[in-house]
Amino acid sequence: MADIYQEAADTIVNANRAGAEEVAQRALDSGIAPGDIMQNGFVKGIQEVGELFESGEVFLPELMMSADAMAGATEVPNAALEGGAAESKGRIVIGTVQGDVHDIGKAIVIAYLKANGFDVTDLGRDVAAATFIAKAKENNADVIGMSALLTTTMEEQRKVVKTIKEEGLPYKTVVGGAPCTQRWADQIGADAYAEDANDGVKKIEALLGK
Numbered sequence: 001m002a003d004i005y006q007e008a009a010d011t012i013v014n015a016n017r018a019g020a021e022e023v024a025q026r027a028l029d030s031g032i033a034p035g036d037i038m039q040n041g042f043v044k045g046i047q048e049v050g051e052l053f054e055s056g057e058v059f060l061p062e063l064m065m066s067a068d069a070m071a072g073a074t075e076v077p078n079a080a081l082e083g084g085a086a087e088s089k090g091r092i093v094i095g096t097v098q099g100d101v102h103d104i105g106k107a108i109v110i111a112y113l114k115a116n117g118f119d120v121t122d123l124g125r126d127v128a129a130a131t132f133i134a135k136a137k138e139n140n141a142d143v144i145g146m147s148a149l150l151t152t153t154m155e156e157q158r159k160v161v162k163t164i165k166e167e168g169l170p171y172k173t174v175v176g177g178a179p180c181t182q183r184w185a186d187q188i189g190a191d192a193y194a195e196d197a198n199d200g201v202k203k204i205e206a207l208l209g210k
C-alpha cells in the first residue's frame with residue numbers, strides 16, 4: 001500500500017498528470033478508498049512541491065504544472081466519491097475567496113461533502129464577498145464555506161461573516177485553508193473552522209444537528 005501512495009506523491013512532484021490519473025485509477029481499482037489515495041498520496045506530493053517552492057528549489061511554472069497534475073489526480077477519486085447518499089443533509093455554497101485562485105483543497109472538500117449527502121453549489125475561485133451572500137440567498141443555503149490559502153486573502157472571510165451578522169442572515173459559516181485556524185475563526189466570528197475535508201463534513205454535520 002505504501003508503494004502506491006509514494007507513487008501517487010511522485011507523480012505530483014514530477015508534474016506528471018497522465019501518470020497521476022493512471023495511479024489514481026489503479027488505486028481505486030485495487031480497492032483503496034478515494035479519500036485514502038488523496039490524503040496519503042497526492043496531497044503529500046503537492047505538500048512536498050510546496051516546500052520545494054518555499055525553499056526556492058522549484059519555481060512558479062513548475063508549481064503550476066504540479067497543480068495541473070493534482071487537478072487530474074483529484075478528478076478520478078472525486079468522480080468515485082460523487083452521489084453518496086440519496087437524501088440531502090443540507091445545502092452548502094462554497095468557494096475560494098476573492099483574490100485567491102487556490103482550489104485543490106476546495107475540490108476535495110466538495111467531494112467529501114457530496115459523498116456524505118450534502119447538496120453543494122461550487123462558486124469556483126476568486127469569489128467576491130457579495131457573491132457568497134447572493135448565491136447563498138439564491139440557493140437557500142444552510143452553510144457558506146470559504147476557502148483561503150493566502151494570508152492576504154483570509155480577510156475576505158471576515159467580510160462575509162460581518163455582512164451576515166449585520167444583515168441578520170441565517171447562514172452558518174465555515175472557514176478553511178492552510179493559513180486558517182480555530183483561533184482565526186473565533187476572531188472573525190465564523191461558526192466553525194475545518195482543518196481538512198473530513199473535519200469539514202463533521203463540523204457542518206454538527207452545525208446542522210445531523
Ligand code: B1M
Binds near residue numbers: 051108145200
Ligand atoms: Co500557491 N501558495 N501561490 N499556488 N500554493 C501557497 C498557498 C503557499 C503557502 C506556497 C509557499 O510559498 N510556501 C503561498 C502562500 C503564502 C502565504 O500566503 N502565507 C502561495 C503563494 C505565495 C502563491 C502565489 C502568490 C505565488 C506567486 O504568484 N508568486 C500565487 C497566488 C495566486 C492567487 O491565488 N492569487 C500562487 C499560485 C499557486 C498555483 C496557481 C501555482 C497553485 C494553485 C493551483 C490551484 O489550486 N488550482 C498553487 C499551489 C498548488 C500551492 C501549494 C503548493 C499547495 C496548495 C494545495 O493545493 N494544497 C501551497 C503550498 C502548501 O500548501 N504547502 C501554495 C493541498 C490541499 C489539499 O490543501 O488547500 O490546504 P489545502 O486544503 C485542505 C485544508 O486546508 C482544508 O481541506 C482541504 C483538504 O484536506 N480546506 C477546507 C481548504 N479549504 C477549505 C474550505 C472549507 C473546509 C476545509 O470550507 C468548508
